[in-house]
Amino acid sequence: xxxxxxxKYPYPVxxxxxxxxxxxxxxxxYDKNYPYIDDSKKFRFEYSLVRALLYAVVFxxxxxxxxxxxxxxxxxxxYRETIKNGxxxxxxxxxxxxxxxxxxxxxxxxxRILSWDKNISGxxxxxxxxxxxxxxxxxxxxxxxxxxxAMRDYINxxxxxxxxxxxxxxxxxxxxxxxxxxxxxxxxRFDKPxxxxxxxxxxxxxxxxxxxxxxxxxxxxxGEPIRANADLxxxxxxxxxxxxxxxxxxRLAGFKxxxxxxEPVYNDSKRIDYYxxxxxxxxxxxx
Numbered sequence: 001x002x003x004x005x006x007x008k009y010p011y012p013v014x015x016x017x018x019x020x021x022x023x024x025x026x027x028x029x030y031d032k033n034y035p036y037i038d039d040s041k042k043f044r045f046e047y048s049l050v051r052a053l054l055y056a057v058v059f060x061x062x063x064x065x066x067x068x069x070x071x072x073x074x075x076x077x078x079y080r081e082t083i084k085n086g087x088x089x090x091x092x093x094x095x096x097x098x099x100x101x102x103x104x105x106x107x108x109x110x111x112r113i114l115s116w117d118k119n120i121s122g123x124x125x126x127x128x129x130x131x132x133x134x135x136x137x138x139x140x141x142x143x144x145x146x147x148x149x150a151m152r153d154y155i156n157x158x159x160x161x162x163x164x165x166x167x168x169x170x171x172x173x174x175x176x177x178x179x180x181x182x183x184x185x186x187x188x189r190f191d192k193p194x195x196x197x198x199x200x201x202x203x204x205x206x207x208x209x210x211x212x213x214x215x216x217x218x219x220x221x222x223g224e225p226i227r228a229n230a231d232l233x234x235x236x237x238x239x240x241x242x243x244x245x246x247x248x249x250x251r252l253a254g255f256k257x258x259x260x261x262x263e264p265v266y267n268d269s270k271r272i273d274y275y276x277x278x279x280x281x282x283x284x285x286x287x
Contacts, residue, residue, distance in 0.1 A: 009170065015177040016167035022122035030117050030135050032142040036150035037112075037134070050130040051110070059104040066097060067204065067217030070105045072252075075195075079225050082193055086155040087225065090183045090245055091197035092176055092253065093164040095218070098199055102162060103131065105220050112154065113162040114182070132162075136182075148189075155190050165245070172201065172215055176250045184242035188234075193225035194245050198252035221252040 010019050028034075035043075062068045076083070089111070091102065099113055112132035119128055120135040134150075137143035155161055163186075165179035176198070187194050201216035208214040226244055228237040250256070 009172065011170055011173065016180065018116065018118075018168045020169065022118045024123040025118070025121050026125060028121045028125075028135075030120075030137040030143055030147075031140055032146040034135075034137070034143065034146070036147050037154050038129075043130075047130050050127070054100075054103065054131070055107075058100060059107070062097060062100050062104050065212060065214075066095070066101060067202065067208065067214075068101050068104065069202075069217075069219045070222065071219060072222035073105060075222050075224050076106070076109075079193075082225050083160075083195065084158060086158050086190070086192045087160050087195055088155070088183055088187050088192055089160065089162045089195040089197055090165050090179075090249065091162070091220075092173075092199055092249065093166050093169040094173055094199050095171055096169065098169075098218070099131070099162065101199075101218060101220055102197070105222065106160070109160055111160040111162050114164075116168075134161075151186060152190055155186070155192055161186070165242075174201070174253075176246065176253055176255065179242055179246050181238065181242060184228075184238045184245060187241060188228045188238045191228070193227045194241070195225050196223040196245055196248040196252060197221060198223075198249045200253055223248050223252050 012019050089102070091098070095101075103111060110132070112134055114136055115128055115133040117135040117138060119125065120133055125133075134147075137147050151161065163183040165183045166177040167180045170177070183194060186192070198221045200219050200221065202219060204212075204214040204217050208217070226241065226248060228241045230237075232240055
């Protein structure tokens with residue numbers, strides 16, 4: 001296990017690039033006929049079994065293994081009326097188990113998550129699919145049309161869709177990377193709020209370090225919902241919402257605009273220096 005304090009994780013130059021290798025491909029084709037939201041009896045039965053396993057085993061393990069703490073869960077109750085008709089949540093992507101932590105924090109709400117299509121086709125694809133994973137089709141206009149329609153029906157039906165706008169998982173990475181536009185685009189297109197979230201890290205105790213080789217403990221911060229500004233022209237709403245969402249997630253993570261560690265909003269740069277000043281001014285955690 002690499003120590004992120006010495007920046008030895010193989011973070012790529014491209015801030016949205018994946019560095020973990022998916023070793024298998026089951027050959028699934030994500031075309032216009034693929035059930036992006038699978039409502040078959042077989043899938044619902046398997047999904048229910050996985051949910052039972054999550055409650056009985058995995059969620060308790062997320063407290064033990066990752067030291068999960070949740071800050072801001074009262075916002076879910078406070079804004080219940082705002083989010084009951086469908087919502088999108090966004091968060092930094094910093095661990096293989098961070099979505100498990102999000103599901104745990106949001107329970108009993110059932111969520112779905114947009115996923116890199118190769119993850120769904122890979123060795124962990126069955127499990128990812130059965131905790132709510134939805135593959136994002138690539139390079140097929142008709143598949144994209146079917147996927148967007150499925151997202152529309154799901155969100156408009158009161159569903160909770162989670163999106164990682166950084167687009168890839170960088171383990172234990174502290175700054176908030178630039179965002180892809182997907183979350184803001186769907187929120188504007190379907191007129192739904194975004195719930196911003198952020199993971200921060202805490203120093204683990206000696207027992208966790210010794211038993212698990214644990215690098216950090218996790219705190220999930222849940223913010224208040226953000227909506228597109230209806231006073232702006234339609235062409236400007238998405239960019240404005242993306243900027244405000246990025247800024248709020250940075251704030252939840254302990255970073256402030258104007259400080260040297262504050263990162264750009266858009267993923268249009270391939271700066272290698274994104275990870276040369278990882279632990280800087282404004283970070284809440286012990287790092």
